[in-house]
Amino acid sequence: MASLFFSSAIPADGIVPAISGTHFFDEVHRMITQFSSLSTLELKGADLTVAQVSAVARRSDVGVALDAGTARDRVDRSASWVADNPERLAAGFGTASHRRTQRTADLQTELVRFLNAGVVRKESSLPSGYAKASMLVRANTLMQGYSGIRWELLEAIAKLIDRNLIPKLPLRGSITASGDLLPLAYIAGALTGRKNVRVVTLEGDEITATEALKRVGIGEPFDLKAKEGLALVNGTAVGSAVAATVCYDANILALLSVILSAMFCEAMQGNPEFTDPLTHELKGHPGQIESAAIMRFLLDGTTELGRPTKLKQDRYALRTSPQWLGPQIETIRAATESIEREINSVNDNPLIDVDRGVVLYGGNFQGTPIGVSMDNIRIALAAIGKLVFAQFTELVGEETNNGLPANLSAGADPSLDYGLKGAEIAMAAYCSELQHLANPVTPHAQSAEQHNQDVNSLGLISARKSAEAVEILKLMMATYMVALCQATDVRALGESLREAVKQAVVRSARKTLKGFCEEELICAIERRSVFSYIDDASGKLVPELRAAVVEKALRQGKEGDRSAFEVILEFEEETSSALREDTVRARERFGRRELVADGRRTWPVYEFVREELGTAILTGEEVSPGEHIEKVYEAMEEEKIGKVILKCLKEWRGAPPNRKPASSD
CATH class of the missing domain: 1.10.275.10 (Fumarase/aspartase (N-terminal domain))
Known part of the structure; x- marks a missing residue:
């Protein structure tokens, strides 16, 4: 049993070095391996x-x-x-x-x-x-x-x-x-x-x-x-036994939340600058430092991050996720250490000291380490759940998700596809119940057994409530993983549709406008999220394309037998027809595509949800979100998520990629 799981010494210059000694990941790796082997x-x-x-x-x-x-x-x-x-x-x-x-x-x-x-x-x-x-x-x-x-x-x-x-x-x-x-x-x-x-x-x-x-x-x-x-x-065996299983789950869920935060950054096309090692070294908290380092490792090499259309600073659910998760990890590790002491302790009364020939009456049966550890771990679980909920709501909101459709709806007709709206309601319920469970149990002790047991730990009760919290957080994590995979697919679908739109518009422009205004048309397409118009491109996008043509024609005119004004109607009709055909084909091609990891180290999560569990992008058709969420939840109950975590971090060596110079912009 490790003594404190983290190195905490801060040198005179105030900058904490790379984590040394026992890492959180090392402990979770040991747990998962020991459990399965x-x-x-x-x-x-x-x-x-x-x-x-x-x-x-x-x-x-x-x-x-x-x-x-x-x-x-x-x-x-x-x-x-x-x-x-x-x-x-x-x-x-x-x-x-x-x-x-x-x-x-x-x-x-x-x-x-x-x-x-x-x-x-x-x-x-x-x-x-x-x-x-x-x-x-x-x-x-x-x-x-x-x-x-x-x-x-x-x-x-x-x-x-x-x-x-x-x-x-x-x-x-x-x-x-x-x-x-x-x-x-x-x-x-x-x-x-x-x-x-x-x-x-x-x-x-x-x-x-x-x-x-x-x-x-x-x-x-x-x-x-x-x-x-x-x-x-x-x-104290019953309370400490339940607490031991809670600690096992809590450690895994905490590390999973770090991985899913990195996956959230990818889905949101966030700015990975928040993982820069110096930021976290200067703060000095070991759980935060390791969380950020793992996220930086996972995001290293991922493309499509920090697009210039994004806010300079992402919202707190992403940008401060290491600062948020770090203390929860430290709390969970401290609780785990306490419970591992308890399950190896002599905790009955009286005790027999054979060497001295005495009977010792004491109070090792008092389960305070269990009650306090479980109260604390429940607060940590609730905090992790709060972050998951914040990230989830940002992901499904069209005002916050950087160009994805509301509810992550992927159907061709958004008026008949409400995506993950029901799942968002469920997440609010889960999060509310989890926050309620964060209330401590130990202060509610009653004097018992004719006031002989006038203070008591309530360790088993607290452990049971923590086990409930674990199950609720698993429900949230299962729902969130489905949402992240949906967002990954919808983002890829959006790129496919955008390319189809560009090709259709360029083809129509070359046919009717002889290539006039091609660059301006592409800019008009790039300015808008594809999901803001793709359900009705003729009514929403084509008028903007017309405006781009008119603006350039007014600005500089057009040489040739027919002016741009004379062929605008023809351009619009040709474009509308091409868009209808090309976007349908793009959706069909997307449904038949092969999965490509694109260098993402979080890919094992996607692979697990999609390939191993047999789920697919939700498009408003027969399959409900709950059917996919149940599959993920059941897989978590069957202890399958541990292997996914280790696969994501199989190349992790306990240190982030080398610190890179900050960008000049």
């Missing part, structure tokens, strides 16, 4: 990563085993010490800790019973992937040998995970203060064969806990001994 995870009680937790949660083919050589001796020593000193662990729980009993095993059974107080109907149970990850994290933390639990119980957990036999846990009911007591009690209930606990198979069937144990070779449920029930239920 994991076949068997051998738990050691240390070095567990958010990518490994996510892989176990989402991939049924990942095997799980315990590293006995590393951990068994310390686990056995701790369990033996408890077996020899049960009277040291005879106290009751919480506000009843003054009560003592000699029936320490029965006390553990009662603990599991009274904590089975949740509701586990289908709609109110924790998703199986999260439950599976929770079992993994709990086993990992118990392997460190401070919890007084038998190795056989940890082996049973690993076997259940390995066979994808996962107990149903309540979705709600944990405050992650004395750990995630309620949901973890259902895992303990599965191990002890409680009749109310149901276990879900890989096929989705529900079986009893006893049957699940038999399927992994355990003939009878466990009878818990002193401390073992407490070791199982008194920890």
Whole structure:
């Protein structure tokens, strides 16, 4: 686990050097690779990563085993010490800790019973992937040998995970203060064969806990001994497991937002000057520096950027995207570091120090690192969503998108093609809900358990809300990728139509005007966006062409048998006819064209959406935008976007292209 993910030292001259040490991209690359390549995870009680937790949660083919050589001796020593000193662990729980009993095993059974107080109907149970990850994290933390639990119980957990036999846990009911007591009690209930606990198979069937144990070779449920029930239920495993999957997704989505911002610059024909390294070195924030460097790398070599018709300075959604995304990346990385510490921590109570022969009562079960990290990461996700929404609305607005049609409509008749108008409404809804979720959870803690748990972290609740935020941001990203590909196609279609218009007009001018005014006619065509007239070129463009001919004829006259004025009508008729025919053919040719990357490093995104997922330009015909968006969203849910990200950045070496001199204009 890296210590801080970024280099932050600023030299005396105030200019931050090229990023050194661990880069954000390096960390995301490691995560994606680890997630996809994991076949068997051998738990050691240390070095567990958010990518490994996510892989176990989402991939049924990942095997799980315990590293006995590393951990068994310390686990056995701790369990033996408890077996020899049960009277040291005879106290009751919480506000009843003054009560003592000699029936320490029965006390553990009662603990599991009274904590089975949740509701586990289908709609109110924790998703199986999260439950599976929770079992993994709990086993990992118990392997460190401070919890007084038998190795056989940890082996049973690993076997259940390995066979994808996962107990149903309540979705709600944990405050992650004395750990995630309620949901973890259902895992303990599965191990002890409680009749109310149901276990879900890989096929989705529900079986009893006893049957699940038999399927992994355990003939009878466990009878818990002193401390073992407490070791199982008194920890932060559920909150930290959900948080680990959130961190995995958030890192990928953050890097994807950097790539899509570069693609947005291409679609808008923006000015890439905003990525100049000096600008970001002078600011000094490492997340910003790396975001800008990646964007500069992606845009290097892309043609059609910064056209002179553009504003000198692009709007903030593009121009300040590195400054906006950088702090979100740093927040996500800090949260990831905190959660990776938590899933490798000893977080139950009391702790058994065998070397000193003491029982230590403390509060490592308090899940504050989870609650705070998840509140912070949710704010970062909401900020990324806000940028995506701003870029999307700029892209679909004809007043802001630099010559593209409103709603990115590509149909021949814009009165019957509303393009992505519905998608823009959906994006507003997604963004609003995402901003609402940015509100913190942790300040809403209530005093619990007769005021014993009078402060509590709400870690699992915050992690669950962050998981919701991830899903909404995925919806936004899927919609945005469809829009960016649509914009890419529409821009290319526009260029094809413009060339067809030029050829038709020049041909008509040479036929009727004998080449007179050719240059002025081309200028008239270039002055306007092709989509401002292409639906009715005869009514919108031809009058401007007529004006260009008349203006030049008045200015200098025309020699020959017939004046320009005498052939204007003929020119108009010839041009109108040629435009109708040529633009139809141009659209047909465009539909049959082969995709050309044109040197774009963002091209893998387009290729993924168009070729791999089988989508096409939307033209107002039968296919709806939602059909394409669903394909992209489902592919993201299937973890396919990671490979696309790595493909975009396969030549990235951690530094931007060499700084180029600023332009003189």
